Amino acid sequence: MKNLTLIILFVLCLSCKDTPRNRDTSQVKDDVHEHHSEKQSKPGAANEHMHRSSVEDLVERFESPERDAYQKPQKVLEFLGDIQGQTIMDIGAGSGYFSVKLAERGATVIAADVDDEFQGFLQDRIEKNSIENIEIRKIPYDSPNLKEEEVDMVLIVNTYHHIENRPEYFAQVRKGIKPKGALIVIDFFKSEIPVGPPLDHKLPIDVVVSELKKAGYTSFDVNVDLLPYQYIIKAR
Ligand SMILES: C[S@@+](CC[C@H](N)C(=O)[O-])C[C@H]1O[C@@H](n2cnc3c(N)ncnc32)[C@H](O)[C@@H]1O
Structure with missing residues (x-):
């Protein structure tokens, strides 16, 4: 009987050995990461990577003074x-x-x-600041859902590399822009810089231009001097 009790205790001890409490903290941290990205599963490696952080943390980062310092929004607006x-x-x-x-x-x-x-965060921001000239539009991953010649300009900042099947996607974008309008792509240089996604998510300028040519754009104005870590491509 005493032997049987000892065997049961031994088996119980083995089965509880791999609970999170008994693992080292780095492994527990990895689990949290995996669980989080599984829950947030989004199409595309760039989205998977971004959503390893909570939307709350992302908003804080996007709207931070550190971002203002390199993003230079006034210069972009002047451009x-x-x-x-x-x-x-x-x-x-x-x-x-x-x-x-x-x-x-x-x-x-x-x-x-x-x-x-x-979009929920932006909706609150619009309401709090009584902004009347912003429409929030939920779009699918594979289409900008623009009507033909609906807009004068499409701006896409730090997001071009999140889009999949880009030649097809940006051909749709092109149809949505008026003939005299333009697409403005702002994204990170493909080099080791202190901001932005990992290097393998960044796209070099020549790749963006060649994809946009496939999408039907014929005129390109590429700026590499205005911002320290990002290029600006104006395409028509
Ligand atoms: C890195 S954030 C950039 C946000 C903003 N443009 C800025 O500069 O602060 C990327 C944004 O693109 C959105 N996104 C990801 N995939 C997208 C897609 N296929 N179509 C439209 N938006 C997408 C994400 O939800 C996220 O809001």
Whole structure:
């Protein structure tokens, strides 16, 4: 009987050996990561990577003074020129970093995103600040859901590399832009810089230009001097 009790205790001890409490903390941390990204599973490696952080943390990062320092939004707005009265779609609007600034400059903004949490945050921001010229538009991962020649400009900041099947996607974007309008892509240089996603998620300028050529764009104005870590491509 005593032997049987000892055997049962031994088996119980073996079965509880691999509970999180008994594992080292790095392994528990990995589990939290995996569980989180599984729960948040989004199409594309860039989205999987981004959603390892909570939307709350992402919003804090996107709207931080550190981001302002390298993003230089005033310079970007100057680069865009007079946008008063223009209709602009901001694809991957996120927290509304650029959508709000464009609206403040007198544009009518369509803040497009795939993510309900970001859109909820932006909706609150719009209501709190009584902003009337931003429409929030939930779009699917594979289409900007633009009507033909609906907008004067499409702006896509730090989001181009999140899109899959880009030549097809940006051909749809092109149809949504008026003949005199433009697509503006702002994204990270493909080099080891202190900001942005991992190197293998970043896209070099020549790849973006060649994809956009496939999508039907024929004229490109590439700026590499305005911002320290990002290029700006104006495509028509
Ligand atoms: C890195 S954030 C950039 C947010 C914002 N543009 C900024 O500069 O602060 C990427 C954004 O793109 C959105 N996104 C990801 N895949 C997308 C897709 N296929 N179509 C539209 N938006 C997408 C994400 O939900 C997220 O809001």
